Amino acid sequence: QVQLVQSGAEVKKPGASVKVSCKASGYTFTIYYMHWVRQAPGQGLEWMGVINPSGGSTSYTQKFQGRVTMTRDTSTSTVYMELSSLRSEDTAVYYCARGGRGKMTTVEYWGQGTLVTVSS
C-alpha cells in the first residue's frame, strides 16, 4: 500500500529555514510526481509546488519562488521541501502528496502532515 511518512514537527525562529522530508513506499518512486501543499491554522489548502522524482525537475508557484526548494533522493525514495526566510505567516501544516502516474493533474495520496511553527 502507498505510504508517505513525513518528518516530525518543527519550531523555528523568524528568518530561519526548515527542511521537511517525505519518505515514500509501496510504489515505484520515480513514476509519480510529488506535490507539496500547506494549510495554515483554520485555513484552506495552498499548493506550493511539485517535483518530478524521475529527473528532479520542479515547478513552484510564484508566491514561493526564491524561498522554496524541492529535492529528491531516489536511493531512499525520499523527497524534501526546504523553505527559507521563515516568517510567522509560514506557520502551517505542510503535506507531501503524491500525484498521478506520470502527471501532476491530481493528488492521489497524502502524507500525515508536518506542523511547522514559526515563533520568536
Place this chain on the structure above:
Amino acid sequence: QSALTQPPSASGSPGQSVTISCTGTSSDVGGYNYVSWYQQHPGKAPKLMIFEVSKRPSGVPDRFSGSKSGNTASLTVSGLQAEDEADYYCSSYAGSNNFVFGTGTKVTVL
C-alpha cells in the same frame, strides 16, 4: 494563480443531497478536464474523492459524483450521511505545471 472560488458552507439533512460549486477561469477549470475533489475531516489529511471531473477512486461511495460546465465544476453528495460532514476542496490543473486549490466548503449534516 488565484484560488478557485467555493461557497464557505453548505448543509443538508440526512438522506438529502448537497451540491458544492467550484468556479475558476478558462485557464484552469474551464481549460482542462483535471478537476479533483477532496474531503478533509478535522485534524486529518485530505482524501481524494473525485478526479478528472467525474471519476471515483476505488473505495469512494457512488453517493459522490462530479461534473463540470464551462468554468464551474460541481460535487454532489447524495444520500447524506453523518460521516459526510467535513471540509471539501476542489483543485484544478492550471497549465504550465501549475496547480490550484479551491477556497474550501464546510458541509454540515443537520
